[in-house]
Amino acid sequence: MEKLLVPVDQHDLKKDFAPKLQACQKGFLQRAASFFILDRAGCLFLQKRVVGKYRVFNEGLQHV
Numbered sequence: 001m002e003k004l005l006v007p008v009d010q011h012d013l014k015k016d017f018a019p020k021l022q023a024c025q026k027g028f029l030q031r032a033a034s035f036f037i038l039d040r041a042g043c044l045f046l047q048k049r050v051v052g053k054y055r056v057f058n059e060g061l062q063h064v
Contacts, residue, residue: 006030
């Protein structure tokens with residue numbers, strides 16, 4: 001099953017649905033959230049990306 005996301009415009013208004021890879025390739029804006037989890041000593045737990053995860057930079061799609 002293809003993963004879909006909800007692209008948004010510069011005013012954070014929803015613009016239908018788009019397949020995740022297509023949205024990244026076309027540079028669509030999307031909502032995102034980051035969570036930082038600390039233990040009682042204040043140490044930060046880190047999240048690793050999935051092998052083969054892709055990122056989009058100005059020069060194009062790249063696999064990480």
